[in-house]
Amino acid sequence: MKKHIIPAIRLTVVCIVFFCGIYTLAIWTIAQLAPGKGEGLTISDSGKTYHVNVGQAFTSDRYFWSRPSAVDYNAAGSGGSNKGPSNPEYLATIAARIDTFLAHNPGIERAQIPSDLVTASGSGLDPHISVQAAEVQVARIANERNFTEDAISQLVASNTEKPLFGLFGTERINVLKLNLALDKLR
Known part of the structure; x- marks a missing residue:
């Protein structure tokens, strides 16, 4: 022993x-x-400090909407919904998100909505959306802020992050950075 x-x-x-x-x-x-x-990465703007690498809720029609969060953007407890694509409760949640998006974005067809605008990420804290998710919101934001769609589209293009080394990942947009840049547009 x-x-x-x-x-x-x-x-x-x-x-x-x-x-x-x-x-x-x-x-x-x-x-x-x-x-x-x-x-963590932070940005200070107008006396406020924001965490860049944590998703945040934007629900006003004047802003680009973030990816939904299964944990209400609570960085203390990240996690997904853990519900499969055939779960009736999950499908009802997705349908409600689609209906909400369509109500706030007239003229957009259901098929035009990118999946990242209605499904939460695995962590529930993803700060990025796809370029397509930003582009589908351009008309609403231009209308709300009295800007041309071209001005908003140029802002989207200038805030698009390229893949790492041009190889790893896809083009994406940090919603917080985009919305802060949107507030500076006058």
């Missing part, structure tokens, strides 16, 4: 030292090299 207990205790001590000390220090050091020093 002593033959098994002593190595187990040694392994436990080594793991505690490594994972509670060395590993933690290494991750903290790497975080200090990142933008925001491991605290």
Whole structure:
């Protein structure tokens, strides 16, 4: 028995030292090299500080709408809905989101609505929408703010983030950055 207990205790001590000390220090050091020093990316605008990498609710017709969140944009507890595509409750939620979107965006056909405007992401905190999701909202925002659709489309184009190294991912738009830029348009 002593033959098994002593190595187990040694392994436990080594793991505690490594994972509670060395590993933690290494991750903290790497975080200090990142933008925001491991605290997340923030933007300050008009005296307010916003977290760029966490989705936020925008429901006014004057703004681009974010991707829906299964956790009400609560960064303390991210998560998806965990409901499958054949779940009746999930389908009712999607149908309600589609109906709401169509009511606020007259002239848009059901088939034109990108899926990211009616489905939540896996984390429920995705700060991005697709370029198509932004473009389908241009007419509503131009009408609400008395701008031309071309001016809003140019704003969408200038806020489009390209794939990493031109290879990884798709073009996307950070909704917070786009809406802050929209507020600066005069």
